[in-house]
Amino acid sequence: MSIRTVMAAYFSPAGSTKKVTVAIAEGIAESLSAKLREFDWTVKKNREWRLEFTPSDLLVCGVPTYAGRIPNKVMPYVKENLLVDRDLIGAREKAESNAAETPVFAVPVATYGGRAFDNSLAETAGLLKGNGFAIAGGAAMPCEHVFSDLMQPGRPTEEDLAEARAFGRELGEKIRAFLEAADGAWEEPVLPGDYAPEAYYQPVDLAGQPTNFLKALPVLLDKKCIGCGRCQAVCPVESIEMEKCAPKMPFGGSAGGLGMPDLAAMKVQAPVVKGICIKCQACVKVCPKGAWTFEDEAFLRHVEMLTHTYGDAERENEFFL
Ligand SMILES: Cc1cc2nc3c(=O)[nH]c(=O)nc-3n(C[C@H](O)[C@H](O)[C@H](O)COP(=O)(O)O)c2cc1C
Ligand code: SF4
Ligand code: SF4
The missing domain is CATH 3.30.70.3270 (Alpha-Beta Plaits)
Known part of the structure; x- marks a missing residue:
């Protein structure tokens, strides 16, 4: 069994999560000589697509941290639409074939703006595990905070992206060795945070008082x-x-007598x-x-x-x- 496709799938309204998710996927694809594909589920119309993965695919799933977790409005998308192939799940349940035992790998990636990523990485991993994936590895990467360019300014830098690609290559090598050896079970890394968190981070002001801006609009x-x-x-x-x-x-003019305006x-x-x-x-x-x-x-x-x-x-x- 070999991995033929590495899919970088991300939610990235301001673009940082896209950059780091693709960089990690590039590294993995390079080391596995696999095809790199990209799926941007930021816009709503793309969240109508359901993706199903087999052991010859690998998913790199990128999300930004919002209030310490995966953004709540898009959490259902990961839960319901980034899935392990249904037939394979059925075969696993009946233990029908060897393919049923081969892991379908996913790599959760969380970005955050320099406060903390809290549970976003582990929560994404928990959702993917719930969908039948094996967690191959994970990454938490600080990126410029979308609320202020005073926090982690300019990140991810070229250096950050080079680190992300190097991590991807290292992970790809580990997966290749595992698939070639074809013995034993994959050992998942333990990611920091709660895999099934309940609470969100509560924003506060300088005095430590809770601030509520849920209804704020641009x-x-x-x-x-x-x-x-x-x-x-x-x-x-x-x-x-x-x-x-x-x-x-x-220019505050009038159309009369001057011909029609442009x-x-x-x-x-x-x-x-x-x-x-x-x-x-x-x-x-x-x-x-x-x-x-x-x-x-x-x-x-x-x-x-x-x-x-x-x-x-x-x-x-x-x-x-
Ligand atoms: C609503 C909201 C909540 C956020 N909460 C956190 C947070 O809890 N911790 C943190 O460090 N960054 C937080 N951020 C910053 C983002 O995680 C960070 O800027 C991220 O890289 C944005 O990804 P994007 O550029 O792909 O949209 C928050 C951003 C938004 C919009
Ligand atoms: S606010 Fe106006 S100028 Fe700015 S992106 Fe929207 S339509 Fe364009
Ligand atoms: S209106 Fe709100 S949700 Fe929509 S793009 Fe602007 S900040 Fe994002």
Whole structure:
């Protein structure tokens, strides 16, 4: 049995989790001479896909840490749609074939913004184990916090990504040796944290008082917005709608007597947030004009605490084999 496909599958609204998940998958694919594939389940329409894996596939599953765990709005996706092949599970139950005994490997990867990853890595591992995967290894990687570029700024750096690839290669070698030996059972690494956590991290302010910003929404600086629609396209929970708006004349002029204004250059639609917001900052980061801000006071007090307490925290990449 050999692994032919390594799938990097990630939820990554602001892009860091994608980078580290792909880097680890590249390292594994290189050492196993396997094909690398990528699946981005950040946007909702991609979360309609169910992926089933066999022993000739390996899943690298990347998630960011939100309040110490896998983001709650996408946890069901991992639980219900990143699965070991159903026929194989059936064969395992009946112990029908040798293939039933070969592990289907998964590698959970958690990113975090320099506070702590708490249970996000172990929780992802727990979900994947519940779906029948064997945990091959795991990684927790500090990345720039989406709430503030004062926390782990610029990470993952090229050096971080090189470490991620090196870890992937090392893990790939270990898996290859195991598959070639074809004797004994795979020993899973023990990952830090709770595999089935119940509580989330409670955000606090500088005085240690709980801050509640669950209902906070991004605010649009309308004058800056050019109506391009990019924020709508990236919102992972499809909470941004583009609404028609009356085109304003550029330069404050009037169409009368001067011919028709250039409609293509005018803003004819503007985004409106309707529905829940998971504070992922995808809209803020993608906007070419810096037109989205978060002004919620409780949110800002939490960010103040984070930057004050963890702004210069030194965090290492942690790899588990
Ligand atoms: C709602 C929310 C909660 C977060 N909670 C934590 C946390 O508990 N600990 C931490 O260190 N970082 C936390 N972060 C930071 C992210 O884990 C980090 O920026 C991550 O790399 C973002 O991944 P992405 O760039 O793929 O979207 C949080 C971010 C968001 C949006
Ligand atoms: S509206 Fe909220 S959930 Fe949607 S992209 Fe912006 S921050 Fe993320
Ligand atoms: S990405 Fe920015 S400029 Fe484009 S529609 Fe959204 S807010 Fe407006």
